[in-house]
Amino acid sequence: MNSLAIKKNKIFYIVILLIILLPWFNNLFDANLKAAEVSQEDVTFYEINPCEVSLVQFLISNKKSIFQDHYYFRFSNYQSILCFGKVSGVTLLQNGFYISVGTNNFVNLLLQGAMWVFLLSFIKKNKESDLEKSIKDTSFKIKHFSSLILTSYLFTFSIYAERRYYEKNIYYLNFDSFFSYALLFLVIYFLFNNLVRISLNRSSNLIYYLPFLYLIYSVFSGFNFTFFSAIFVYFGIYSIFEKKINWKLNRVLLVFSLWWIANSTNSYYFNPGKLRGFTSTVYEFNATLFWCLYFFLLVNGLWYFVKNNIQNFEFQKLINNFQLVSVALLILGYLGANFPLLNFFNYYFFGQQKFGINIGNPFIFNEWLEKVSWRGFYSSAESIGEFYGLAILLAIYSFCIKRNLNIYEKVGFPFALLGLYFSNNRAVIVLVIVFSAHLLISQSKYKKILLGSIYSLSALFVIYLVGFEKISYSYDFLRSSLYAQAKFYQYDTVVSSFLNWIDKGFQEGGSLSFLFGIFSVMAYFLNRSEIWGIFAARYNPTFSELIMGTGPFNFGQLYGENIVNETRSVLLPHSSFLSFLVFFGFLGILLILILFSFLYFKNRKRINTLGKMIILFIFINLFKNDVLNYFSSFVLYSFFFMAILNFRNEKLFKL
Amino acid sequence: MSKIEDLCGEYPQSFIKQDISSDPNYVFVNDPSFSLRQLFDSEGNTVFVNSFIECEHYVAGGWGYSPIQNTEILLHQILFIGIAGLVISQYLVRKYKLINLK
Numbered sequence: 001m002n003s004l005a006i007k008k009n010k011i012f013y014i015v016i017l018l019i020i021l022l023p024w025f026n027n028l029f030d031a032n033l034k035a036a037e038v039s040q041e042d043v044t045f046y047e048i049n050p051c052e053v054s055l056v057q058f059l060i061s062n063k064k065s066i067f068q069d070h071y072y073f074r075f076s077n078y079q080s081i082l083c084f085g086k087v088s089g090v091t092l093l094q095n096g097f098y099i100s101v102g103t104n105n106f107v108n109l110l111l112q113g114a115m116w117v118f119l120l121s122f123i124k125k126n127k128e129s130d131l132e133k134s135i136k137d138t139s140f141k142i143k144h145f146s147s148l149i150l151t152s153y154l155f156t157f158s159i160y161a162e163r164r165y166y167e168k169n170i171y172y173l174n175f176d177s178f179f180s181y182a183l184l185f186l187v188i189y190f191l192f193n194n195l196v197r198i199s200l201n202r203s204s205n206l207i208y209y210l211p212f213l214y215l216i217y218s219v220f221s222g223f224n225f226t227f228f229s230a231i232f233v234y235f236g237i238y239s240i241f242e243k244k245i246n247w248k249l250n251r252v253l254l255v256f257s258l259w260w261i262a263n264s265t266n267s268y269y270f271n272p273g274k275l276r277g278f279t280s281t282v283y284e285f286n287a288t289l290f291w292c293l294y295f296f297l298l299v300n301g302l303w304y305f306v307k308n309n310i311q312n313f314e315f316q317k318l319i320n321n322f323q324l325v326s327v328a329l330l331i332l333g334y335l336g337a338n339f340p341l342l343n344f345f346n347y348y349f350f351g352q353q354k355f356g357i358n359i360g361n362p363f364i365f366n367e368w369l370e371k372v373s374w375r376g377f378y379s380s381a382e383s384i385g386e387f388y389g390l391a392i393l394l395a396i397y398s399f400c401i402k403r404n405l406n407i408y409e410k411v412g413f414p415f416a417l418l419g420l421y422f423s424n425n426r427a428v429i430v431l432v433i434v435f436s437a438h439l440l441i442s443q444s445k446y447k448k449i450l451l452g453s454i455y456s457l458s459a460l461f462v463i464y465l466v467g468f469e470k471i472s473y474s475y476d477f478l479r480s481s482l483y484a485q486a487k488f489y490q491y492d493t494v495v496s497s498f499l500n501w502i503d504k505g506f507q508e509g510g511s512l513s514f515l516f517g518i519f520s521v522m523a524y525f526l527n528r529s530e531i532w533g534i535f536a537a538r539y540n541p542t543f544s545e546l547i548m549g550t551g552p553f554n555f556g557q558l559y560g561e562n563i564v565n566e567t568r569s570v571l572l573p574h575s576s577f578l579s580f581l582v583f584f585g586f587l588g589i590l591l592i593l594i595l596f597s598f599l600y601f602k603n604r605k606r607i608n609t610l611g612k613m614i615i616l617f618i619f620i621n622l623f624k625n626d627v628l629n630y631f632s633s634f635v636l637y638s639f640f641f642m643a644i645l646n647f648r649n650e651k652l653f654k655l
Numbered sequence: 656m657s658k659i660e661d662l663c664g665e666y667p668q669s670f671i672k673q674d675i676s677s678d679p680n681y682v683f684v685n686d687p688s689f690s691l692r693q694l695f696d697s698e699g700n701t702v703f704v705n706s707f708i709e710c711e712h713y714v715a716g717g718w719g720y721s722p723i724q725n726t727e728i729l730l731h732q733i734l735f736i737g738i739a740g741l742v743i744s745q746y747l748v749r750k751y752k753l754i755n756l757k
Contacts, residue, residue, distance in 0.1 A: 080723065081730045106734055172727040183735045190738050193745070 016118045020111060020349075026085035027054045035061040038090055038097055046090035051083035051102050058087045058099065059341070065099065066341045069360060073344035076100040077169045077222035081107055101344070105170045105222040106187060113191040115349055116218050116227055120195070123202040123209060147237040148196055151230055152189040154293060158225055159184055161286035164269060169222040192230050199231045206231075207309045208317040210639055211325045213632035214378065214387050215332075218351040219277030226277040226631045227351065229298060232305060236297030239304035249595070250300065256588060257292040260551035263544070264288035268560025274354040274379040275555075275572070278631040283556025295552035302635065306642045313643075315653050316406075319398050322391040323412020329384065330415045330422075333376020334362065346377060353630075354379035362422040374422040382625045383633055385425025389432045390617070391416035396436045397610050400443065401655045426465050427526070427624060428617075434458045435613045442609065466525050473524075479517030480506075481524045485533025489564045496562045498539040498546075526624045531574045537564045539582065549585035553629075558582050572629065576622040579629055599645040608649040614640050658719045662694065663710035675712050683709040694718040699725055 035053040036045035058065070065071040076088045083102035091098045133140055159166050163175050173180050199206060218227035239245050268283040280291045336343040336356035347355050362374040375381035395409045395416070405413065420429060437454040441447055463471055483506060486499050495503075505512035523529045540562040541550070550557050555572075573579050580589050600607070600615070607615075618637050627633040643652055660666065675681045686706035694702050694710070696718050704710040720728075 080727055081734070082726070106731070172724045173731075179731075179735075183731055183738075186735060186738050186742070190742050193742070 016114065020115050020118075023085040023107065023111060024055045027052070027057070035087070037061050038065075038099075040092065040095070043090045043092055043097070046087055050088045051079065051086045054086050055101050065097070067339050069338070069340065069358065070096045071340045072096055072098045072358075073340055074098055074100055074355075075103045075221055075344075075348070077103050077105055077108065078171050079104055080171055103221060103348075105166075105220075106183075108221045108223070109187050109191060112218075112220050112348070112351060113195070113227060116216060116351070117191070117194045117198055119216065120198045120202065124205050125201050126204050143238055143241040144196075144200075147234050147241065148189070148193060150237050151196075151234045152185055152192050154233065154290070154297075155188050155192075155225055155230065156181055156185040157286075158290045158294070159223075161284070161290045162224055162281045165224055165272075165281040191227070192234070195227065195230060196234050203305075204309050204312065207305070207313065207639075208321055210636050211318070211321045211387070211391075213635055214384070215325050215328050216350050217277070217353060217632060219353055219631075220351065221348060224272055224276055224279075224281055229278075229294075229631060232301035232635070233294065233297045234301065235304045236299070236301030239300055244304060244307075245300050246303075250296070252591065253296055253299075256548060256584070257296060257551075259548050260292055260554075261285065261288050263548075264551065264554075266557065266561075268556035270556040270559050272353075275626075275629050276353045277351075278629060278634070279553045279555060280551075281556070283550065283554050283560065287556075288551045288554060291553045292551055299638070302638050303642060306639055307646075310643055310647055310652070313652060316398070316655050319394045319655075320406070320408040322387075322394055323408040323416070326388060326391045326412045326416040326419055329377045329387075330419050333357070333378070336377060337362075350377075352377075352379060362418075371424045373424040376419070376422065380626070380630065381423045382425050382621075383627050383630055385420055385423030385428045386617075386621050386625070386627060386633070387636075388416045388419035388423065389425070389428035390614070392420065392432050393435055393439075393613065393617070396439055397653070398655060400439045427620060430458060430462055430465070431617055431620065433461070435617070438613070439609070470525070475517075475521070478521045478524050480520065481529045482520035482533050482536065483516075485530050486536035487533075489534045489537040489567065491537075491563045491565050494563055496537055496540040498541065499536050501546075502536060522623075528574055528624060531571055532578065534564060534567055534571055535573045535578055538562050541582075541585075545585065547585045547587050549581070549583045549588050552583045554583060555579075572626045574626055575624055576626060576628040579626060596641070596645070603645060606648045606650075607644060608653065610653050611644040611649040615644060659711050659714050662714050662719060662721075663692065663704075663707055664689075667707055670707065672711075673708065675708075683712075695720045695722060695725065697725070697728070 030052075033049065033052050035057040036042075038046070062071075065073075079088055079102035081104045084104050084107045086102045087099060088102035089100040091100070160175075160181065166173075167175060213228060216228075218229075219225070220227065264283060264285050264287075266283060270279070270281055270283070272279050272281050280287045332342075332346055332350075333356055336346045337358055338360045340358075343356050343358065346352060356377045357375050359372070359374060362376065364372045364374070366372050373381035375384055378384035378387075391412060395405065395413045398409055399405055420432065434454065437458075438451065441450040441454065444450055483502060486502070490496075490499060502516055505516055519532075520529070523532045535558075538558055538561075558573075573582070577589065580592070584592070618640065621627055622637075628637065673681075683704075683706055686708075689706050689710075692704050692710055694704060694713050696702075697720050699722070702713060702718060704713055
């Protein structure tokens with residue numbers, strides 16, 4: 001019986017592997033056509049024969065393309081189902097070959113979805129399966145099915161709401177026909193049904209795998225949603241049916257949501273870029289409706305998930321997974337940077353928002369001898385630096401408690417150190433040094449003296465990183481640095497309402513001028529004057545929008561409404577607080593801060609040193625980074641906040 | 656780009672839309688500067704058009720399909736049936752397991 005089960009499992013794994021690999025061999029056995037070798041002089045074969053040879057055929061004829069750094073494999077999602085896995089074109093651009101590989105959004109959904117569900121199936125199951133639960137509890141069956149249908153419907157609605165984005169990505173789909181949405185709903189339902197079933201059977205162990213969201217981001221190629229977020233949306237809906245949500249807080253959120261939806265009367269498009277999967281592509285009524293619902297359900301789902309799985313939480317398992325992911329991220333990032341084909345498959349099979357970096361040497365310095373940030377596998381160097389920083393901190397905490405490291409920590413620790421160095425996130429480097437020293441010293445006899453020395457040395461190190469000469473600049477210069485940048489990026493006579501407001505504040509002096517001055521000084525030392533200055537030049541809210549915001553994940557209005565002078569790239573606000581100002585307004589930020597302060601002071605006796613460190617670590621990084629605009633960071637940081645502020649830390653961080 | 660422009664080319668500068676459907680005696684005049692185009696309906700039937708006005712009239716009337724588009728629509732239909740089959744069979748297998756467990 002047991003051997004039969006193993007045999008069945010083996011067959012299942014082989015079938016899944018074949019499903020994942022075979023599409024790239026599409027048309028391999030067509031003897032009539034042989035893929036041509038590309039050269040600087042001639043790529044005509046691929047111009048004449050689009051979608052005729054498979055990717056594997058191309059690789060057989062162009063073996064160098066696997067490892068030489070002037071080959072770039074790129075997806076072309078707007079292709080027929082029949083073109084999937086075939087070369088749809090080759091272009092020569094600045095001595096680099098851009099190989100366009102045909103993919104199709106429907107196949108992407110099935111193939112990538114199958115891959116991620118397959119990977120989830122490796123997680124250890126709960127003691128009781130959802131099948132057994134459904135026998136005992138028929139009300140579960142009804143709630144489960146309704147939640148599943150509503151989750152699938154919501155994601156299908158997102159395609160309707162962001163039609164402008166999808167029209168460029170889904171090949172020959174009639175967006176006015178009912179059949180198209182029925183097909184999309186069916187495929188999404190099929191995937192979510194399997195995802196939710198696999199997740200429910202493993203729900204108590206899923207919590208340890210949150211760090212894996214940095215590795216498997218799970219955003220579908222050609223789509224603007226993340227696969228794994230569906231689990232939390234499902235839990236969000238399910239918790240409403242179970243009447244296990246906090247209506248006091250949610251009422252406030254619903255009032256805000258109604259305002260955001262009613263207010264979105266304009267239409268501004270936003271190219272999601274590296275935020276794809278976790279940002280709205282258009283500021284319009286339907287899109288705002290979707291993102292408000294999504295945010296509401298995501299937050300409630302996360303809370304439901306954390307609350308139900310924290311009781312028997314084993315912190316060591318989470319630390320181990322932090323280390324494992326650090327190793328995988330660095331290895332895959334390095335390989336992807338040096339092998340174009342791997343970079344291509346990393347993007348596809350791990351559901352990345354942006355192709356991994358193609359700078360093969362992570363130790364590289366620029367001409368001014370400054371370290372170049374190397375993001376490797378992930379789409380943001382700063383965010384991945386934070387992840388490595390947390391991995392280091394947790395390993396050191398583990399060492400302080402146990403006085404030794406397990407195999408995961410021994411292997412993962414050097415990788416995390418290297419990863420942090422490569423990412424060049426200096427704020428995280430300082431925080432990790434200070435916190436680690438604090439943890440290591442806190443058990444020593446000479447704790448006070450050593451801590452004093454460490455903090456003094458860290459202060460000196462911060463001054464060194466900022467630059468000694470900058471410390472001596474006058475306050476007047478520093479307080480106006482951000483304002484000067486905002487003025488520099490102001491286009492002609494187009495002045496944003498936010499800049500206008502700052503202008504008035506400066507002229508009138510008083511508390512507003514002082515507040516903005518402090519913000520400007522911090523921006524200068526954090527090297528954010530330019531980016532926050534551009535934000536000020538762009539941000540053009542009405543008074544009510546400044547107070548209430550324009551809705552979660554909505555950058556469309558910010559980037560579409562007000563013209564500014566040309567910038568290096570899109571340049572995100574580089575501060576989650578500024579993003580939150582756009583999303584939730586001053587009132588929203590104030591309410592969030594009040595909620596966190598209330599929870600912190602109410603439970604401060606239950607929050608231990610590590611808990612405080614993690615909260616501070618996250619807060620500092622929220623201030624200077626867009627970190628909450630990435631799904632993986634949003635989920636991981638929400639988990640830490642929810643767990644630290646609501647549950648006894650001694651038990652939570654027990655090793 | 657609209658479907659008409661996609662299949663018929665850009666609108667001529669002097670183009671004036673005429674109410675052809677209400678005139679049963681309307682005769683399309685060949686335009687020598689317009690290259691012959693083949694249009695398809697959803698069932699794969701074909702028609703040749705010789706002027707922009709004729710092309711525009713046919714595309715607006717439902718002859719705006721192409722063989723590639725028809726193939727894709729067929730593939731979407733096959734996909735729909737295939738996925739529906741998978742969903743139903745998964746449901747039946749689960750039901751069978753549930754009965755056995757009971």
